[in-house]
Amino acid sequence: MFKIQTLNNISGKGLQRLPSESYEVASEVDKPDAIMLRSFKMHDMELPESVVAIGRAGAGVNNIPVDKMSAKGVPVFNAPGANANAVKELVVAGLLMAARNITPAQQFAAGLSGNDDEISKAVESGKKNFVGYELPSKTLGVIGLGAIGLRVANAALSLGMKVVGFDPQISVQSAWQLDSGVEKAVSIDQVFTKCDAVSVHVPLLDATRGLVSAQRIAMMPKGGVIVNLARGGICDDDAVLSALDTGHLHAYVIDFPTSKLLKHPKVISFPHLGASTEEAEENCAIMVADQVREYLEDGTIKNSVNFPEAFMPRGGGGKRITIANANVPNMVGQISTILATANLNIADLLNKSRGDIAYTIIDVDGEVSDDTVVSLKGIEGVLSLRVI
Numbered sequence: 001m002f003k004i005q006t007l008n009n010i011s012g013k014g015l016q017r018l019p020s021e022s023y024e025v026a027s028e029v030d031k032p033d034a035i036m037l038r039s040f041k042m043h044d045m046e047l048p049e050s051v052v053a054i055g056r057a058g059a060g061v062n063n064i065p066v067d068k069m070s071a072k073g074v075p076v077f078n079a080p081g082a083n084a085n086a087v088k089e090l091v092v093a094g095l096l097m098a099a100r101n102i103t104p105a106q107q108f109a110a111g112l113s114g115n116d117d118e119i120s121k122a123v124e125s126g127k128k129n130f131v132g133y134e135l136p137s138k139t140l141g142v143i144g145l146g147a148i149g150l151r152v153a154n155a156a157l158s159l160g161m162k163v164v165g166f167d168p169q170i171s172v173q174s175a176w177q178l179d180s181g182v183e184k185a186v187s188i189d190q191v192f193t194k195c196d197a198v199s200v201h202v203p204l205l206d207a208t209r210g211l212v213s214a215q216r217i218a219m220m221p222k223g224g225v226i227v228n229l230a231r232g233g234i235c236d237d238d239a240v241l242s243a244l245d246t247g248h249l250h251a252y253v254i255d256f257p258t259s260k261l262l263k264h265p266k267v268i269s270f271p272h273l274g275a276s277t278e279e280a281e282e283n284c285a286i287m288v289a290d291q292v293r294e295y296l297e298d299g300t301i302k303n304s305v306n307f308p309e310a311f312m313p314r315g316g317g318g319k320r321i322t323i324a325n326a327n328v329p330n331m332v333g334q335i336s337t338i339l340a341t342a343n344l345n346i347a348d349l350l351n352k353s354r355g356d357i358a359y360t361i362i363d364v365d366g367e368v369s370d371d372t373v374v375s376l377k378g379i380e381g382v383l384s385l386r387v388i
């Protein structure tokens, strides 16, 4: 029986992928094998020693101490692209809300009173205060052309906007999917210089913290819009607020409001709603439940943010040993020597690496004794080991 602890609400469609005969899934579990979560902040959490995998039913992993997990040999899985369409749609909504002054206009309409004739008169005289602009007259800058950014860029083009994109590490897959009409900027500064609206779709990292700065906002034409559905911290909120006050910026669309931002009439705040659609929640939960299950049952790795991809079909009737270790020379040599000493024949072996971590799957003909496990764990550099 595998035990999974959930730290957030995970869509039932995903949890159904974990059959109840072999999985116990609950928010309170003693000695869980794996953790599934969404935005729960794990940084201050005491991680049970029993945990061998973390599944983030979403894209961003800044709420998870990934480096700490790597040091323990614990893979962290996420669900790349599974909620990208949901976020893209909310970005489009935000761009339109800003362009057509929808929030103040809606508040004005909702606040009207009187009989129908009076309301009609107030509507016709009041609407001049909410005159907006159309999207094709504007250029959108998209910073980060991953699963979300590329969809935002393509959608904006199809709405008639000009689009400038920037992502020096764009993946081959994203490059294939990006509309050729998206102009490629040579620097982030160029995006701000050229664009009336800028939408950020990068992870929160040291390198992206404060990326939307006072200097860069100043490079934008007057009346600009910033959209941040990525993470709080990527924009310098104080700089944004002062640019809203001077009228240099027209609106700030944010999915991570703070007390300061909430009070400002030109801030369009959402309650971290980007991925909150039934479809996205299901997609993320299914993807991550499948990945965690495959890891628990077979030790295979798909869509981990800290481990290499590793797939080896299971053959024969023996045991599978999986080992995460420091990516240094002679690890496989030491492992095979111990297996040979234990008279265990290696039926199949896969060794993959990513950065500082190497991961080895070994199918052996026969049982693995406790002594062999102790010897393997004793190799300097071994971070974690499982016999499945």
Ligand SMILES: NC(=O)C1=CN([C@@H]2O[C@H](COP(=O)(O)OP(=O)(O)OC[C@H]3O[C@@H](n4cnc5c(N)ncnc54)[C@H](O)[C@@H]3O)[C@@H](O)[C@H]2O)C=CC1
Residues within 6 Å of the ligand: 058, 059, 060, 061, 080, 081, 083, 084, 087, 143, 144, 145, 146, 147, 148, 149, 166, 167, 168, 169, 170, 171, 174, 201, 202, 203, 204, 207, 208, 229, 230, 231, 255, 272, 273, 274, 275, 276
């Ligand atoms: N509001 C919400 O509910 C959601 C927010 N997000 C946020 O959006 C972020 C992006 O999500 P995805 O597009 O799915 O991730 P992704 O990993 O597919 O794309 C991120 C892209 O950013 C690029 N990038 C990284 N640093 C950069 C930099 N300094 N300048 C330009 N490009 C840079 C990468 O090369 C990559 O192509 C997530 O990390 C998360 O923080 C994601 C999903 C939902």
Ligand SMILES: O=C(O)C(=O)COP(=O)(O)O
Residues within 6 Å of the ligand: 038, 039, 057, 058, 059, 060, 061, 083, 272, 274, 275, 276
């Ligand atoms: O996938 C992401 O990065 C998100 O921000 C979505 O967060 P959530 O799963 O809705 O708590």
